[in-house]
Amino acid sequence: MSHEHASNTKRIWFVFGLLSVVTTVEVILGIVKPDALHMTNFLSMNLLNWIFIILTIFKAYYIIWAFMHMEGETTGLKWAVVSPVIFLVLYLLFILLVEADYIFEVFKDSTIKWNF
Numbered sequence: 001m002s003h004e005h006a007s008n009t010k011r012i013w014f015v016f017g018l019l020s021v022v023t024t025v026e027v028i029l030g031i032v033k034p035d036a037l038h039m040t041n042f043l044s045m046n047l048l049n050w051i052f053i054i055l056t057i058f059k060a061y062y063i064i065w066a067f068m069h070m071e072g073e074t075t076g077l078k079w080a081v082v083s084p085v086i087f088l089v090l091y092l093l094f095i096l097l098v099e100a101d102y103i104f105e106v107f108k109d110s111t112i113k114w115n116f
Helices: 009-032 047-067 075-109
Strands: none
Touching (some): 009 047, 047 075
């Protein structure tokens, strides 16, 4: 009885290429900062920051999917791993947005001056 070992070289290069493209897009957007994205606000934050958050979450999800071999697991295990992460990321975003908006309003409407 012989067991054949399937090569994952093609898959590894695909994952490397996909994550490299997403990272390159992030870096280019960070350097160029298009005014259409940087000066447009959505939910108290500019669109460029939303794009960075979405691309970062995509990369984190894909790393879990590919390198932790989650694509071959049962649905229950996938949700047991992914749902706490989704909850914590959304909770962190909520806290950051609420606190940042509060601090912005304090500096904007009070006698305290921006010193940075």
